[in-house]
Amino acid sequence: MVNAQYVSAADLVGCRYRQVQRLRHPEVPRTRTALMRLARVEAAHAAVWELLPTRPARGDRRRFLRIDIPPVPHDADSFSAELATLEALAAEADLITGAVFTGGTGTEWRVDVDILVRRPHGDYLPVIISNHRVARADESSTTPVIATSRLGLGEPVEGRFRLRHHVADGHRLALAARALEDIGVDCGQGAVIGQDRSRAFLAPTAPLQPALSAALEQELPSFPRRVKECASCRFWPLCEQELQAADDISLYLAGDRARTWREQGITTVAGLIDADLGEPSRLARAWRDGVVLLAKVDEVQAPTADVEIDVDMEAYLDQGAYLWGAFDGREYHSFATWVPLGGEAEAANFARFWHWLMGQRDRAHAAGQSFAAYCWSNHGENHWLTMSARRFAGMEGIPPEAEVAAFISSPEWIDVFRLVRAQLVGPGGLGLKVVAPEAGYTWEDGDFDGEESVNARRVARGTDAAALEARRRLLRYNEDDCRATAAVRAWLRAGAPGVEKL
Ligand code: SF4
Incomplete structure (x- = not known):
């Protein structure tokens, strides 16, 4: 059958x-x-x-x-x-x-x-x-x-x-x-x-x-509702048509984000705009008008340091971190391993990155300069910095976990996403891919998302032409994220030109 x-x-x-x-x-x-x-x-x-x-x-x-x-x-x-x-x-x-x-x-x-x-x-x-x-x-x-x-x-x-x-x-x-x-x-x-x-x-x-x-x-639904998985679902073109015809509120607020409004009987984007509910209605209007970001504060700012490094890390599932990338304002530096994770190669790669980063910091301090390393949403980086120190403790070049903990809780380790979230609001969210284009940054590999990077890492472990191409793409993707973070910082420092007050 x-x-x-x-x-x-x-x-x-x-x-x-x-x-x-x-x-x-x-x-x-x-x-x-x-x-x-x-x-x-x-x-x-x-x-x-x-x-x-x-x-x-x-x-x-x-x-x-x-x-x-x-x-x-x-x-x-x-x-x-x-x-x-x-x-x-x-x-x-x-x-x-x-x-x-x-x-x-x-x-x-x-x-x-x-x-x-x-x-x-x-x-x-x-x-x-x-x-x-x-x-x-x-x-x-x-x-x-x-x-x-x-x-x-x-x-x-x-x-x-x-x-x-x-x-x-x-x-x-x-x-x-x-x-x-x-x-x-x-x-x-x-x-x-x-x-x-x-x-x-x-x-x-x-x-x-x-x-x-x-x-x-559970009874099957009779109508679509936009959720996160729609982005990679084969039926999206069909569902999108249905949603647009109904002006469904999930087009703007996916998943459960519209629950409060649905409970109040507001099921369409127009309904939310017309309800005149203050910020939620203004954001819905901004979404409809194609406005990407609005400022919550009178003056948008970002900290500055004499020596600044933008960091981005790529991990493969829960197995380990295979790529640490850093942009120093002139050049991109990559620390990568393409062999299976969890062993000496990953440990040595992490040690190389850590000593390079700390070397930049120590040189700045020795020259009487201030130092800051930036990252976009540093949960992943904090996790793998900590876990790498823990998993490889005692191996050559691995810093004590306490040294890593001291650095990531210091004012020299700054999460740019937190800076953005404190000052801006966006009807389509505040992801790096949303914010950086507003700061004038575009990706070379625009469609290379997290899922594709997981797949590329799997391919990159080989030694054939496809593996080498996958490595190139992963490095480019990582470099782009580092440079995009730097671009957002510079733009915040300039007061986020082009962004209107909410
Ligand atoms: S596109 Fe349609 S079928 Fe696919 S996840 Fe979204 S609502 Fe469900």
């Missing part, structure tokens, strides 16, 4: 209108972002498949049967894969990869269970592969964990980890448990392999069922 009517766990999270559009417009192709996400999923699968056992442990004379079912895209007919899954279960395979089940009454669902592991009593443990970080090392917690390479061979042990819940992963495991229960082989537990591909973390599935039931029973 072909499947547009089947709901997946991913469909149950975020915008539910997607499901409506998918049924109405199955012909709309996936976006590039979705294809890149799919490529990351496939890469994760390939990494795990490599680790899974193919034979019994040495000296173990038991039979070991692994059955790999070829993958079936979610929008394709899954009947043969479902049949193959049932046959593999009937054969009492120890490991089954690529299992597929369908089920449900009312809302029919399909769940792809990446790995099924047979347990000693003949029931099965569903294991899914996720690109989330699914657990954190935590000395005060324990959770059952098993090495990926021991799935189907060994038993879980208690590890010092705390699980992190992700709704889509939870729904997938809950569906898997339902499917296994239907055929009498559910073991009551499920496991997730996250960004650390070497471990599967186990948890009971019963607590996941109420949230799944609620999601399955």
